[in-house]
Amino acid sequence: MKLLIHSVTIVTMNENDDIVDGYVVVEDGKFKEVTAGYPNDSLIDQADETINGQGKWLMPGFVNTHGHLGSSLLRGAGDDMPLMDWLQNVMWPNEQRLTKEDVEKAAKLAVVEMIKSGTTTFLDMYHLHMEQMAELTIESNMRAVLCRGMIGLCSEEEQYGKINESVSLHKHFHGENAGKLHVALAPHAPYTCPPAFLEKVVDAAEKHNMWIHTHVAETKREVLEHKEKYNETQVSHLNKLGLFDVPCLIAHGVHLNDEEQHILSEKNVSVSHNPMSNLKLGSGIANIPELINKGINVAIGTDSTASNNNLSMVEELRFASLIHKGTYQDPTVTQSKDILKMATVNGAKALQLEDIGFIQEGSFADFILINPDRAHLTPWNKERVHSHLVYALKDDDISDVFVQGKQLMKDRELLFLDEQKIVADAQAFLF
Ligand SMILES: [Zn+2]
Structure with a gap:
């Protein structure tokens, strides 16, 4: 399973704190590529799933x-x-x-x-x-x-x-x-x-x-x-x-x-x-x-x-x-x-865990996508992303969540858990 996310702003959290406009390829739970620019046609053809990350930020979970x-x-x-x-x-x-x-x-x-x-x-x-x-x-x-x-x-x-x-x-x-x-x-x-x-x-x-x-x-x-x-x-x-x-x-x-x-x-x-x-x-x-x-x-x-x-x-x-x-x-x-x-x-x-917490080739694909198209995250450019993430971000801005390449949340919908039932069951505890 090869996942391609392109046209996204990648907040790498690597040693240089690089922020890259580019794409990532995820395969076998890890980042196979973290690259600036737009992917070539053969990469797009090879991908099993493609996400257009236009206007979004991608950062470690x-x-x-x-x-x-x-x-x-x-x-x-x-x-x-x-x-x-x-x-x-x-x-x-x-x-x-x-x-x-x-x-x-x-x-x-x-x-x-x-x-x-x-x-x-x-x-x-x-x-x-x-x-x-x-x-x-x-x-x-x-x-x-x-x-x-x-x-x-x-x-x-x-x-x-x-x-x-x-x-x-x-x-x-x-x-x-x-x-x-x-x-x-x-x-x-x-x-x-x-x-x-x-x-x-x-x-x-x-x-x-x-x-x-x-x-x-x-x-x-x-x-x-x-x-x-x-x-x-x-x-x-x-x-x-x-x-x-x-x-x-x-x-x-x-x-x-x-x-x-x-x-x-x-x-x-x-x-x-x-x-x-x-x-x-x-x-x-x-x-x-x-x-x-x-x-x-x-x-x-x-x-x-x-x-x-x-x-x-x-x-x-x-x-x-x-x-x-x-x-x-x-x-x-x-x-x-x-x-x-x-x-x-x-x-x-x-937590004694290696290869998570940053986005780079070879690290585990534990990451989130953020939709900054909101009043409280505007205006933004690459110089302001770290600031917005700490001082202005809200939970609801996070649209998608992946752990080891597996998508757990898509457009704020949980894919493996029944949110409504879990919330209702927890609420029923008090009555
Ligand atoms: Zn405690």
Whole structure:
């Protein structure tokens, strides 16, 4: 199957941030050609499918590096509360009541929302029914990293049970769906995972060649309590336990001191920046310009709909740019190209994925088409595209979504999922 998209403006997100007026050829899930100009007649004849991209932009799909899809039915339940109060009194008790069917409804709703806002790859950390999640991810045809979230405040037998579930998920699903499905380990956070448990997780990671994702330094309270209990910072604590000796991605990193930032940089740990969730829960604002200055790979995540309250990477990257300008009272601390990288290339790196996040020959064909023929994206030329993508884009401008060469959305219609039914089923949950 050879797909040709011509007459399109290609936002490559490659090292030079090239924007090219040209065409792409997609075959076997990868870009075979990314070329300036118009294709010759023989190329047009050879194509099995041709899309005239006249007036459209083609760019890598967004990579959402942190979320909890199973929580989607709890959108709007328990807003405006502090994190610990919210987790202990709203989220965890409510989640205990979710049936397998509820989690499936929630995850489907999230997947619909993500595809419709241009996300092609996501990370999901959840503690219930992850096999179901894996099956659904395969059905959706999205690229994903799935992690069974693990809280270690339980007996040793239960701890091993959770680790074994993660390893079994890895055994059964890692590399499935033509390599689009990945599985990592996810101890929840330092305050829910005692040291002996984290050591077991690191052992499992080393033994099964898995990487680790966890929440770190989300709130000041949690950071202070950690210091009181262990007499050291969370990052130093996790480092001593060997967590960063395997590839690792931390979510949030809102309250990190200089020493912690150095450790993360030295150990090549990536950070998933979740600005809207951090703002909504009043957790604070991560010092992203400082992390970037220290050479840390920073990506973007939405966190769950229960703390955001949507999964739009379009909104998230806009916030990720604006809040740091405001905090620093300096508009130069974030540049639109760098913010776009956080939502694409850096996200891929954070999820240990190669060959996605940019458009070039040989990379996987994970991309979106955008229709800029709208008042809020006008006027535009190649010099203004990066700016418009960060500061003016809306979800509805995204017309088409492809993952590994397969089209998941065409003119805003989902091709593999029944959007109306999924939304109706999720709505029925409340009644
Ligand atoms: Zn989270």
